[in-house]
Amino acid sequence: MFKKKILSIIAVLISSVFANCSFATTEEALFLENVARQYILAQFTEKNDNIRYNIKVSKVDRNRDFGGKCSGYLSAKLLTPEIKKNSIVKIICRRKNNPYSIQIPVSIIVQRATIVASDNIPKGSAITQSMLEKKFVNENLILNQSITDASSIIGSKTKKDIRAGDFLKISDLCLVAKGDVVTISARSHGLEIKASGIAMEEGKLNETIAVKNIKSGKIIRALVRSANSVEVVF
Structure with a gap:
């Protein structure tokens, strides 16, 4: 009975140790992923309210012990001369007692503001600002005829029924009618x-x-x- 109790206590202690280690390495992995994300975001210095960057970072191994967050000894760089939609960030820890480096793949999705209908708009309606809203979408999904500047279509008339959430396209609108x-x-x-x-x-x-x-x-x-x-x- 006493032996079983001792074994039970040891099992709890081992479980506790592994739980703490798992938490520590997960925390370090998340930290490094965030370093890679912030490094990529820092490369886009030009401010543009109509562009957003969605950075997807590959997961860092949760079972690797990095020995802490390496604060003060960390640096990052791209492995390519210029940033691409699929890039690799190399993070280097120059800590004396536990140096390391890791390469983290990242993918960059560029989202651009596009004008969509905020509500159903019947055919023949004159477009007002309240009918429109801005939505950020993957730039690869934006059509050539999509509207990106709401001010350019205020006062135009719809040539068809437009449903709430639909992208407004140049072909949907008549900005100038014959005789105007x-x-x-x-x-x-x-x-x-x-x-x-x-x-x-x-x-x-x-x-x-x-x-x-x-x-x-x-x-x-x-x-x-x-x-x-x-x-x-x-």
Whole structure:
């Protein structure tokens, strides 16, 4: 009975020791993963509110004992001359009593802001700011016709029913309808001239349409820049 009790106590102590070791190495592994993540994020120095970086870090071995967090002796570097979507961060610990190095693969997903409908928008509706919201998505999933600047489509009219959460596309919207009174702008040598015109045809964003200058009666070709606004490009 006494022997069984001793063995039971030893088993509890061993279990406790291994539990503490497991916690320590897991904590160190998470620490190194975060070092790799923060190092990659630090490479993107340009601030852009329309871009986010999602960093996925490969798991570090939870069973390896790194001897602590190596605070004050740690450095990190890329194993390639420049950052790529799939990169490797080499972390080096130069601690005298327990130096080590480890290579951690990371993948970088670039997410860009895209405009989506915040609610159902019926066909023929004039777009207002309250109908729109910004959503960050993987840049590989963004279509060429996706809208990234909400201000450029305010006042445009929908050509189809749009459901809440749908991406707004250039082809879904009519920024200028035939017969609309539009503002014609022209820039040259730092100067900007504006005039009023009448759209001779329908136009989508960045599409060239015929516009009649109300004052001169002259018909010109101009790019649709926003709702009821066109620009003459020299």
